[in-house]
Amino acid sequence: MNPLGRLAPTPSGLLHIGNARSFLLAWLWARGNVLLRIEDIDKPRCKPEYTRAAIDDLVWLSLWETGARSASDGMVIQSERTGIYRRHLHLLHAKGLAYPCTCTRKDIEEASSAPHGDDGPVYPGTCRGKWRDAAHAKAATGREPAWRFLWQGPPVTFVDALAGDVSIDPSSLGDFVLWRRDDLPAYQLAVALDDALQGITQVLRGRDLLHSTARQIALQRALGLPSPSQWAHVPFVQDATGRRMAKRQGDLSIKALREGGCDPRQLTGFLAYSAGLMDMPRMASPAELLGEFDIRKIHRHDFNLTEEHWKSIDG
Ligand code: GLU
Ligand code: ZN
16 A cells, blocks of 8 residues: 655744755655645644745645645645544543643642653643543632643554654653643644544654654554554754754745745755765755655754755755
8 A cells, every 4th residue: 555644834934944854755755645734723823824835835845736725635724623633632531531630831840850751841640530620620720721641551662764663651751731721732632633534654754753653643542543654753954053943043944945046956856865865965856856765764863954055055
């Protein structure tokens, strides 16, 4: 069976070179068989203008086709799917696997002498079994509760194409948020559901999300849904000083390159080179890179983008 991958931009800013590289690699690994998912559930941070820019960027990079803007074309918009996420939160609650949590960030920091995970302090389970329901939690504390996944059981294992065999114990990450106190679905719930419901079989994304894969597989299992079978968590492109790129650095955005008249093949060829797919940069479209692609060639280390690199892309 052909793998089905996905491109999942978060429109909280303009996409940068690092985002473009992950999308290019995801596209190549799936040999172009990808869906587009706009991950705009974080309403306070996402803007429609960034969604438009992300789509225009992907079209310009030849990773997505012009005019494909509806679900039937393979595009999904998370902010339109809140009802689906909420229904599954209720299902988890009915199974005793979701509970309200009224802890503030400060509460959690103070309560956890426990080791800090990659996403801050590990939640120590303070509210497990504490509240009958959200109304009870709110009446007792005056605070709108978040909802957390009650995560127990054996370690979650999966094979990552770069990291190899991965095994993650629930207690090392803790019960994570499914629904936010500002009444928005949380990233883990939305992504786990969409990957399962869209029949995604292959996920390639940044290395920062390696641990989230365990969370998402655990959620899919709890709901009796399928999980993707192929995973790859790829290194970052960083700036010349080795700092991770952020979406707010507008000057390094794809939009700026696109509007500045850069040839997209210049960029995709360079990105493929920077990831380890070829020895020297040369102009190449995604389709022209298919022959070069081998997941085993991808570097295990981050790439620092220097001023010289930048000039070679931007002309
Ligand atoms: N939307 C996330 C991002 O832009 C990616 C999430 C994922 O690939 O699961 O970083
Ligand atoms: Zn709590």
